[in-house]
Amino acid sequence: xxxxxxxxxxxxxxxxxxxxxxxxxxxxxxxxxxxxxxxxxxxxxxxxxxxxxxxxxxxxxxxxxxxxxxxxxxxxxxxxxxxxxxxxxxxxxxxxxxxxxxxxxxxxxxxxxxxxxxxxxxxxxxxxxxxxxxxxxxxxxxxxxxxxxxxxxxxxxxxxxxxxxxxxxxxxxxxxxxxxxxxxxxxxxxxxxxxxxxxxxxxxxxxxxxxxxxxxxxxxxxxxxxxxxxxxxxxxxxxxxxxxxxxxxxxxxxxxxxxxxxxxxxxxxxxxxxxxxxxxxxxxxxxxxxxxxxxxxxxxxxxxxxxxxxxxxxxxxxxxxxxxxxxxxxxxxxxxxxxxxxxxxxxxxxxxxxxxxxxxxxxxxxxxxxxxxxxxxxxxxxxxxxxxxxxxxxxxxxxxxxxxxxxxxxxxxxxxxxxxxxxxxxxxxxxxxxxxxxxxxxxxxxxxxxxxxxxxxxxxxxxxxxxxxxxxxxxxxxxxxxxxxxxxxxxxxxxxxxxxxxxxxxxxxxxxxxxxxxxxxxxxxx
Numbered sequence: 001x002x003x004x005x006x007x008x009x010x011x012x013x014x015x016x017x018x019x020x021x022x023x024x025x026x027x028x029x030x031x032x033x034x035x036x037x038x039x040x041x042x043x044x045x046x047x048x049x050x051x052x053x054x055x056x057x058x059x060x061x062x063x064x065x066x067x068x069x070x071x072x073x074x075x076x077x078x079x080x081x082x083x084x085x086x087x088x089x090x091x092x093x094x095x096x097x098x099x100x101x102x103x104x105x106x107x108x109x110x111x112x113x114x115x116x117x118x119x120x121x122x123x124x125x126x127x128x129x130x131x132x133x134x135x136x137x138x139x140x141x142x143x144x145x146x147x148x149x150x151x152x153x154x155x156x157x158x159x160x161x162x163x164x165x166x167x168x169x170x171x172x173x174x175x176x177x178x179x180x181x182x183x184x185x186x187x188x189x190x191x192x193x194x195x196x197x198x199x200x201x202x203x204x205x206x207x208x209x210x211x212x213x214x215x216x217x218x219x220x221x222x223x224x225x226x227x228x229x230x231x232x233x234x235x236x237x238x239x240x241x242x243x244x245x246x247x248x249x250x251x252x253x254x255x256x257x258x259x260x261x262x263x264x265x266x267x268x269x270x271x272x273x274x275x276x277x278x279x280x281x282x283x284x285x286x287x288x289x290x291x292x293x294x295x296x297x298x299x300x301x302x303x304x305x306x307x308x309x310x311x312x313x314x315x316x317x318x319x320x321x322x323x324x325x326x327x328x329x330x331x332x333x334x335x336x337x338x339x340x341x342x343x344x345x346x347x348x349x350x351x352x353x354x355x356x357x358x359x360x361x362x363x364x365x366x367x368x369x370x371x372x373x374x375x376x377x378x379x380x381x382x383x384x385x386x387x388x389x390x391x392x393x394x395x396x397x398x399x400x401x402x403x404x405x406x407x408x409x410x411x412x413x414x415x416x417x418x419x420x421x422x423x424x425x426x427x428x429x430x431x432x433x434x435x436x437x438x439x440x441x442x443x444x445x446x447x448x449x450x451x452x453x454x455x456x457x458x459x460x461x462x463x464x465x466x467x468x469x470x471x472x473x474x475x476x477x478x479x480x481x482x483x484x485x486x487x488x489x490x491x492x493x494x495x496x497x498x499x500x501x502x503x504x505x506x507x508x509x510x511x512x513x514x515x516x517x518x519x520x521x522x523x524x525x526x
């Protein structure tokens with residue numbers, strides 16, 4: 001199959017001849033060590049752009065790319081600090097850093113793809129398999145990291161990345177080198193024993209897409225990538241074969257520009273000449289084992305979960321991955337298009353303030369820096385447009401004047417123009433676009449709420465919380481929406497609602513994100 005990869009056109013007579021001598025490149029990069037990451041990135045981009053727009057022998061091109069690559073990896077890691085923790089839509093600095101990181105990975109991928117094309121176009125290919133494997137592996141890694149920047153900034157990844165990944169993998173299969181171990185420079189992943197094979201890198205990219213990153217926080221996206229590096233060998237790629245069950249099975253169309261599709265959602269019969277199968281049942285079983293270890297307060301010993309990990313965070317994350325790589329969740333309700341505008345406020349403290357109609361008291365506990373800032377600022381509702389709505393939620397689009405303070409897992413107060421009370425929702429997914437466009441999916445969990453405070457025994461400070469009503473129709477008990485870290489089994493607290501004091505016992509953690517815990521409780525006799 002002829003390669004039709006996404007690469008730039010080459011100039012016949014370039015004005016500047018690219019430097020392909022590794023020693024000279026290394027000396028040039030060494031002089032940039034003390035410069036800012038954006039300045040180093042600008043130099044790297046210009047040099048790679050020159051290299052990738054002219055004809056160069058594949059061996060010289062690979063040597064030059066390998067010389068640039070370690071510095072490029074360190075540079076994009078520094079740039080990631082600006083956007084991988086940022087609220088949405090991205091502020092200017094985060095947006096510039098993300099766009100710069102994308103351009104570097106894109107150019108690096110161009111270079112390795114151009115080298116592969118030249119290697120495959122040679123009339124005599126004897127002895128080129130090692131160089132081809134090197135080019136394919138590094139091109140795939142660059143494409144996967146390019147996609148990772150899109151995931152962590154909630155922008156849709158361009159379709160061409162899938163056409164390139166599928167072609168690169170198929171080329172490796174034709175050459176019989178998909179299982180060949182490739183030596184990778186340090187800095188690719190934080191995991192030392194990552195399986196550096198072409199098939200391993202390909203499966204890693206496929207599974208990251210199947211993890212549905214739009215529904216994850218930026219830090220959880222990277223956690224998934226690091227965790228998957230240990231387990232990627234446990235997912236299997238095979239020819240399309242009859243299956244007893246389609247759970248944990250996905251169809252990959254090698255002649256398409258699409259990511260893998262769950263077998264159960266594949267409308268046509270798979271084509272055995274162009275389609276292959278990704279099976280994750282063994283991977284899901286091993287994740288179950290890790291999950292059981294964590295629930296039993298045991299830590300896996302091989303390092304696949306960091307030593308300084310937060311147990312509850314990984315319990316939630318592994319549960320999420322089992323759902324997305326195992327039994328694929330089905331949509332329960334259809335979405336209906338709807339026009340209209342909403343007012344939205346973000347965060348438990350802000351919703352508490354609006355419901356209470358009073359300034360936030362200095363006696364309230366502050367757990368995060370952004371809460372401290374919010375405590376001394378007036379809470380302003382932002383305008384959002386409704387795109388569609390279902391029985392349990394809605395998708396909405398940000399108005400250009402709305403605040404830039406959205407994160408996956410945030411608690412929202414929501415009110416339409418004709419409504420008096422604030423509904424409570426949770427940000428489930430986000431999708432960014434140009435000109436600060438931001439769409440988000442919101443799950444509605446309560447039609448109203450009351451502002452309340454919790455007082456811990458022996459503590460003079462109160463915790464601002466939301467009291468969500470009982471909803472008998474869906475068998476939803478009365479719950480408390482509290483900041484993360486509040487819940488402890490059988491913890492006794494004092495709940496203040498409308499100046500009425502209740503002694504309560506925390507009984508069950510219903511749900512949590514990085515920003516809230518929803519807790520069931522029982523009222524104790526005074």
